[in-house]
Amino acid sequence: MSNVVNGDAEVSGESYTNNLTHTVSASFSISSSPVATYTSPSPGKAGSLLARTATRTSVKQLKPFATEDIKILLLENINKTGRDVLTAQGYQVEYLKSSLPEDELIEKIRDVHVIGIRSKTKLTARVLREAKNLLVVGCFCIGTNQVDTQFAAQHGVAVFNSPFSNSRSVAELVIGEIIALARQLGDRSSELHKGTWNKVSSGCWEIRGKTLGIIGYGHIGSQLSVLAEAMGMTVIFFDAVNLMAMGTAKQVPTLEALLQGSDFVTCHVPELPETHKMISSQEFGQMRTGSYLINASRGSVIDIPALIDAMRAGKVAGAALDVYPSEPGGNGDYFNNELNSWAEDLRSLKNIILTPHIGGSTEEAQSAIGVEVSEALVRYVNEGATLGAVNMPEVNLRSLTMDEPNHVRMIYIHHNVPGVLRKVNEILGDHNVDKQMTDSRGDVAYLMADISDVSGSVIKELYQSLESLSSRIVTRVLY
Ligand SMILES: NC(=O)C1=CN([C@@H]2O[C@H](COP(=O)(O)OP(=O)(O)OC[C@H]3O[C@@H](n4cnc5c(N)ncnc54)[C@H](O)[C@@H]3O)[C@@H](O)[C@H]2O)C=CC1
Numbered sequence: 001m002s003n004v005v006n007g008d009a010e011v012s013g014e015s016y017t018n019n020l021t022h023t024v025s026a027s028f029s030i031s032s033s034p035v036a037t038y039t040s041p042s043p044g045k046a047g048s049l050l051a052r053t054a055t056r057t058s059v060k061q062l063k064p065f066a067t068e069d070i071k072i073l074l075l076e077n078i079n080k081t082g083r084d085v086l087t088a089q090g091y092q093v094e095y096l097k098s099s100l101p102e103d104e105l106i107e108k109i110r111d112v113h114v115i116g117i118r119s120k121t122k123l124t125a126r127v128l129r130e131a132k133n134l135l136v137v138g139c140f141c142i143g144t145n146q147v148d149t150q151f152a153a154q155h156g157v158a159v160f161n162s163p164f165s166n167s168r169s170v171a172e173l174v175i176g177e178i179i180a181l182a183r184q185l186g187d188r189s190s191e192l193h194k195g196t197w198n199k200v201s202s203g204c205w206e207i208r209g210k211t212l213g214i215i216g217y218g219h220i221g222s223q224l225s226v227l228a229e230a231m232g233m234t235v236i237f238f239d240a241v242n243l244m245a246m247g248t249a250k251q252v253p254t255l256e257a258l259l260q261g262s263d264f265v266t267c268h269v270p271e272l273p274e275t276h277k278m279i280s281s282q283e284f285g286q287m288r289t290g291s292y293l294i295n296a297s298r299g300s301v302i303d304i305p306a307l308i309d310a311m312r313a314g315k316v317a318g319a320a321l322d323v324y325p326s327e328p329g330g331n332g333d334y335f336n337n338e339l340n341s342w343a344e345d346l347r348s349l350k351n352i353i354l355t356p357h358i359g360g361s362t363e364e365a366q367s368a369i370g371v372e373v374s375e376a377l378v379r380y381v382n383e384g385a386t387l388g389a390v391n392m393p394e395v396n397l398r399s400l401t402m403d404e405p406n407h408v409r410m411i412y413i414h415h416n417v418p419g420v421l422r423k424v425n426e427i428l429g430d431h432n433v434d435k436q437m438t439d440s441r442g443d444v445a446y447l448m449a450d451i452s453d454v455s456g457s458v459i460k461e462l463y464q465s466l467e468s469l470s471s472r473i474v475t476r477v478l479y
């Protein structure tokens with residue numbers, strides 16, 4: 001492992017790796033050109049922004065660390081496209097197919113600078129507190145409810161996700177389920193699998209002319225709206241904010257109005273305290289008799305025992321669930337009462353489609369998410385850019401170029417308290433700050449400054465001065 005020159009003292013590769021957050025910041029080697037060792041990633045299928053950027057030879061890659069010292073843990077079967085972007089950078093990438101129970105996760109996370117997860121891995125404050133080297137989290141999915149994003153921000157750890165790369169896949173699944181429920185396809189198919197010919201039309205319907213009620217009209221809800229209208233459905237939606245309706249869809253003012261007016265109800269809200277058991281006994285009472293319920297958002301949104309009662313009473317004629325309050329960390333025979341106390345009652349119902357959280361599980365979605373999130377991670381690790389972060393202010397500066405060999409990029413993540421900028425600018429003030437950007441989000445602020453004509457010893461001084469401020473969360477130096 002290569003040694004890294006730290007100002008005038010030499011730091012061994014081992015100590016450098018053990019606390020990269022610190023030593024990335026504290027490594028002031030300008031002895032080897034990061035560009036010389038840079039290998040540009042092979043362009044992804046989706047047309048990699050990173051790859052395009054890397055081919056512009058004038059852009060300088062900011063990497064004052066040996067890329068092989070960056071340790072990345074990828075859980076939950078993250079797509080090969082994502083793994084390829086990260087390994088092409090030279091990072092050490094460990095990849096597991098499932099998520100990890102909390103204690104194993106804590107053991108593993110202590111060591112890594114980057115973690116990539118999907119919806120199952122819970123990055124709680126307890127886990128993140130142990131993640132002493134962690135710089136950044138990549139959620140290779142839409143939802144970020146599984147991460148304590150606020151705790152992460154307060155400890156200088158940025159969190160990225162993929163806001164819409166699997167939205168279409170979820171919308172298409174729901175369209176399939178609307179027809180499958182209306183025609184009782186699941187039941188007919190499993191009967192025939194068992195040898196029973198059961199040709200019925202009673203209680204089976206066309207979807208043309210029926211009303212679809214969408215709860216949460218964001219990326220998925222609005223995409224679904226377009227597909228449903230194309231199939232002859234009328235669309236109404238309920239959302240916490242006023243939104244532009246697609247096509248001839250109409251926003252309704254209350255959840256009750258949506259439930260009373262819909263033949264099919266589908267949920268597309270995030271997991272929040274306000275959406276917890278949003279559909280419970282009272283709401284089932286407000287639904288039309290013989291209507292259908294679909295949930296591909298989060299398991300906490302539906303009160304499942306209340307759904308079981310509503311289906312047994314004939315109020316709800318069918319349901320499709322993709323998500324559950326407890327979900328297993330990997331594949332296997334886990335869907336039983338040990339996982340969720342009502343699982344066997346749910347499995348015994350007629351006309352209910354139960355899927356193992358596959359809404360976003362298509363080749364297209366996973367391959368696009370792999371590239372998108374990995375590229376955001378690379379930009380954050382190498383350049384400090386927070387564009388698209390869900391828990392940090394969005395800060396970026398135009399790239400440094402090869403014509404600016406003695407420039408340095410200072411990154412200072414700090415508590416958002418009065419007087420910090422004055423102190424930071426006193427420290428930077430004797431130098432030529434070429435460009436600077438700062439922004440805050442809640443309690444945390446992020447400052448990025450590019451400084452010209454600085455030597456190794458000056459970089460060290462700047463770093464130490466910023467580190468000594470009481471407002472400091474994380475200081476990084478990139479050049
Ligand atoms: N089953 C699966 O595999 C997948 C599930 N999801 C889940 O679907 C959720 C929705 O995804 P997107 O449409 O991309 O999110 P989005 O953020 O684009 O849209 C969510 C919408 O819900 C609305 N909303 C929030 N709180 C509300 C409330 N209390 N009442 C009414 N409306 C409310 C928001 O205003 C927003 O318009 C995600 O948060 C995720 O949990 C997402 C992708 C795949």
Ligand SMILES: O=C(O)C(=O)COP(=O)(O)O
Nearest residue numbers: 118119120141142143360
């Ligand atoms: O994107 C999301 O929020 C999802 O729920 C999909 O999660 P997954 O990537 O399948 O674990």
